[in-house]
Amino acid sequence: MMQPTRRTVLATFLSASALPFLAGSPAGAETPPARLLPTPACDDDDATPASSEGPFFKPDAPLTRDLAADVPSGERITVAGFVLDADCRPVPNALVQIWHADAAGRYDNAGFRFRGHQFSDDGGRWWFATIVPALYPGRTRHYHFKVQRAGGSILTTQLFFPGEPGNRRDGLFDERLLLAVTDVQDGRFGRFDFVV
Numbered sequence: 001m002m003q004p005t006r007r008t009v010l011a012t013f014l015s016a017s018a019l020p021f022l023a024g025s026p027a028g029a030e031t032p033p034a035r036l037l038p039t040p041a042c043d044d045d046d047a048t049p050a051s052s053e054g055p056f057f058k059p060d061a062p063l064t065r066d067l068a069a070d071v072p073s074g075e076r077i078t079v080a081g082f083v084l085d086a087d088c089r090p091v092p093n094a095l096v097q098i099w100h101a102d103a104a105g106r107y108d109n110a111g112f113r114f115r116g117h118q119f120s121d122d123g124g125r126w127w128f129a130t131i132v133p134a135l136y137p138g139r140t141r142h143y144h145f146k147v148q149r150a151g152g153s154i155l156t157t158q159l160f161f162p163g164e165p166g167n168r169r170d171g172l173f174d175e176r177l178l179l180a181v182t183d184v185q186d187g188r189f190g191r192f193d194f195v196v
Helices: 006-015 018-023
Strands: 076-084 095-099 115-119 125-131 142-148 155-160 180-184 187-191
Touching: 006 076, 006 180, 006 187, 095 125, 115 125
Parallel strands: 076 187
Antiparallel strands: 076 125, 095 115, 095 142, 142 155, 180 187
16 A cells, blocks of 8 residues: 555645544545644643744745745755644634754854745634755753734743654743654654644
């Protein structure tokens, strides 16, 4: 049996509603992304933990989902999830912003490479096509995010990769902020649900 691609896994994810997907695999899915409960579980009334913004945030990132369209190198990944409220309801039109290092561990501070934002859809879904960021001194692999529901406060946090040797040595690592990562035919698919 052939492994799915990032596109087919994303299509399965986009066709799923939040609640059935959180409880397990969506009906009819060929190979769903890794099963993931929100971190922390939205029914615990706890929001996703905040983490350091770091020194590389830049305002006014472009409205885009594809951060790697013009980047020939780097391992491809689609990072996706839901924005949910504390009652596990999808939050539409929430701002989701991402920024991260490139395949050499550098941030683009002059332009907007590997920086972008979007708004969650009517079902609370968000997604970015990008690359797996490289390590750089003192840090494990991670993505930076800002998430804000309309009229709400801004959650600033970081998401991490499971199984990275550097996780234990990174003082900002938080296991509650681990992506659920699935290997697919053309890269990886990473899943995380923000609770705001």
